[in-house]
Amino acid sequence: MVYTDVTPLDATVQEPPIVQELQRLFGNLEDAPLLEALIGPTRRGPKGHPVYTLWRCFVAKYVLGLASTAALIRELHNNPFIAEACGISSPDAIPHESTFSRFFARLSKYNTAAKVKDVSRALVRRFYEDKPGFGKRVAIDSTTLKGWVNGGKSAPSDKQAKWSVKKNTHGKEEFILGYKLHLMVDCEYELAIAANVSPGNTHDVARASNVLREARFGTKGSFQPAYVMADKGYSSRELRTLIARQYGATPVIDIPASHKRALATYGEQTTLPGYMALKKQRTAVERVFSRLKGQCSLNRITVRGLRKVTVHCYLSLLSMQVSAIAGRCASAHSSLPRKSAEPLFGQPLLVPCGAPQ
Template sequence: MYILQQTLFSFEELMELELKERLHLFFSNLSLEPYTVKLRSRLPQGAKGFRRDAILRALLAAPLVGISTFTGLVDRLKSDIRFRYQCGFGVGSVPSIATFSRVFQKITTLNLAEELFLALVKECREKGVISGEVIAIDSTAINAYEQKQARHKSKNTGNGDWGAKKDSFGNTVTWFGYKLHLAVDTESELPIAFEVTPANVNDGDLGPVLIEKVSSSVPENEKPKFYVMDAGYDQLKNYEAAHKNSAQAIIPLNLRNEKEPPAGMTSNGTPVCSMGYEMVYWGADKNILKFRCPHILGKVDCPFGSAWCSASNYGLVKKVNIKEDLRRYSSPHRNTRKWEELYDQRTAVERVNSRLKVHLTANRLHVWGIKKVKTHLLLNMIVLLVGALACKQSLQKAA
């Protein structure tokens, strides 16, 4: 029964609930008073008479029901009485498109969406929704709403630009717009830190930024143990950023960046014995990796036996300090079962990107300029966090 309850309230199935149930669950886990207070002061002429919490609720409900424009939101409020009441508007008129646009601008100017996002991440941690032990980092393409420009015109504007990435088939895909860089808790599959950049920014350059954001937001004893990234992040600075924050970066080696390994080592950091056989990984003690004779352990049949290298029955032992080469050496050792299991968790960030773009409206921009794009994306990420809190509440009630 418990397993059934776990699957019953996944985010995907939450989206399949009747709209009245979905919005009720969503709004019951969302306290907006601290943010609407800031919206009440000096709102532009024309917004008077509409509850600020209702306007903000409507802006958050929009991605939840697949609405990506202010025009679509106003039309829905006018045509759907139940939706209008659940957002907090009573009988009568609803805010105009211009009013929603002005409030959206003020949310952007005051950075209220990011403030709400960070508060929800903290709440998810406190309620045990986010564990934060393993963090997956990756970026996703966001197509711009503004008109495409030639590269020489879009370069260094800080807004939309041209980007290129390899798809799962190895084909190069280009787009004009932005990148959403996410750090995701792999257990809960929730975003906990982010950056929005023009599309031409290299993924690897944002790794240290996201690691620092995640690490600085939690107490020392709650810091992540692993940061999982794909081969595009195989740069020394990402390993150094993780190590600086008492964590291990789990990143495949990018063979295009590979040079000759040190003498007596394979590319993945495994020592070789004097006969050229790879030694066997035998565990780690903090920063020290231990490797043993492959002949003694029955992995190879060395013509000289083990006595040639060591007089001990235990066989030759080599130890490697991870600090000697943070990129090549890893704990757990690169390509071991434990390392592979950790790397497999990287797919969590891909699923988050899919939910943001398929179930919600992250890739259907109706605003331009990186600051407004950031607010649009934040509203979508907030929906994921509130949705997770709603799922937890439902599970507790069903238990």
């Protein structure tokens, strides 16, 4: 059977919904200081592509979950509506892959990388303003990211990537050459609050204090958790003391069976009412990792060096954060009836300085 297209030649082509969504996302980014830093002083010669166009292209790349810069360029060629939303008016105006590479290198410089973090921090502060009870129950964990590096006997192409060893779901050890993303998320809304990126051989507990400091600094004092949850990899006397005394929160951290002194000191906590309910909420951070990897290109690293990988991780994070604010892919828990934010088992437990591990 033959179908005839009867669409009038002068009919207006309706733009797809993704274009309006991207425009909402761009409008919710507090990126003016970043763009100003990227523009820099006026110089002679060709002006090149507008800075805001290149920035929007990278944000769209992570929001759409595209695997690489080449995939981004193909998408811009195949979908002129997305290109127009990014500020590109014609196919000839689509930047070359080398242009995107140079722009990402500029994003990864010390000053501009800090301003990329500021964009994410501003979104987190919006969460504290708009979402009741946000940040009261938080969880910390890390995930290993395979670097864009060879793992053979020859010298690695990324000298800052390090080996990490972790058991998989089958109990077998996996060796990965790359980096670690240490993340703190709100357990109810399942949204990131603070992050830290390190080489793959960094122990989880060694960066927990960095993540806590980033949460306090980035939120400008709004970070006042009631409970901080983590798995047994974070079990240490120093971390429990830090959480209780510096942040006034109750540490809900699994205790390994080999930590006899910790079991003797904190074992009572596991018998208190509501402990298991809090412990189960810790898996929120694992679901956030899953969405970041599946939807926001977190595990698709195509850059080398700690600073560039850090910018890559923050672009993935802020794409999820701004999507939640714009209503594109908010956490599934955001629409559920709110649970009480009151303590489940009394006031935060203050740990004595001299308590054994």
